[in-house]
Amino acid sequence: MIFPWLTVRRTDGSSSGSRVRAGAQAGFTLLEVLVVLVILGLLAAVVAGPQIFKYLGTAKSEAAKVQVQQISSALDLYRLEVGRYPTQEEGVIALVEAPAGLSKWNGPYLKKKEAIVDPWGRQFLYKIPGQHGDYDLYTLGADNAQGGNGEDQDITNY
Numbered sequence: 001m002i003f004p005w006l007t008v009r010r011t012d013g014s015s016s017g018s019r020v021r022a023g024a025q026a027g028f029t030l031l032e033v034l035v036v037l038v039i040l041g042l043l044a045a046v047v048a049g050p051q052i053f054k055y056l057g058t059a060k061s062e063a064a065k066v067q068v069q070q071i072s073s074a075l076d077l078y079r080l081e082v083g084r085y086p087t088q089e090e091g092v093i094a095l096v097e098a099p100a101g102l103s104k105w106n107g108p109y110l111k112k113k114e115a116i117v118d119p120w121g122r123q124f125l126y127k128i129p130g131q132h133g134d135y136d137l138y139t140l141g142a143d144n145a146q147g148g149n150g151e152d153q154d155i156t157n158y
Helices: 030-047 049-082
Strands: 125-127 136-139
Antiparallel strands (some): 125 136
16 A cells, blocks of 8 residues: 555445554544644744744845945956946946946956845945945945935945
8 A cells, every 4th residue: 555544435334445444533634734734824923923024134134235245346356357446327237247448348247237236126326436435335225215224224335
């Protein structure tokens, strides 16, 4: 038998399997299993739900910090090869697509266009010359406004 615990009963009371279960109510019905799964799901939502959402929120901020570091490294490599950082007009898209008339461009310096998009779906902001260094690279966080705390906090290269 493939499933030794499965026994099919015929209407005459005999069994098609080699084993006959002792008792008429042995095992669980599908309805009982579904009720238990619903109860476990509700418990998980009540107990673990808020913690999961807290970590999901901080995960976007952490991902943005990593992206800022990656873009900054790509900008530095761009500068080494081209001799300058991308202009304000060229922007960070110059790390993915070659600007017109640039012979020393040896990119792409980032593999995908999605690399210059923050976790909230907006392109990273780039200013050159920067107020805090050669260039400023940042995202305004979840609220898309200056300042903020938690998920709304600005994430910068400075």
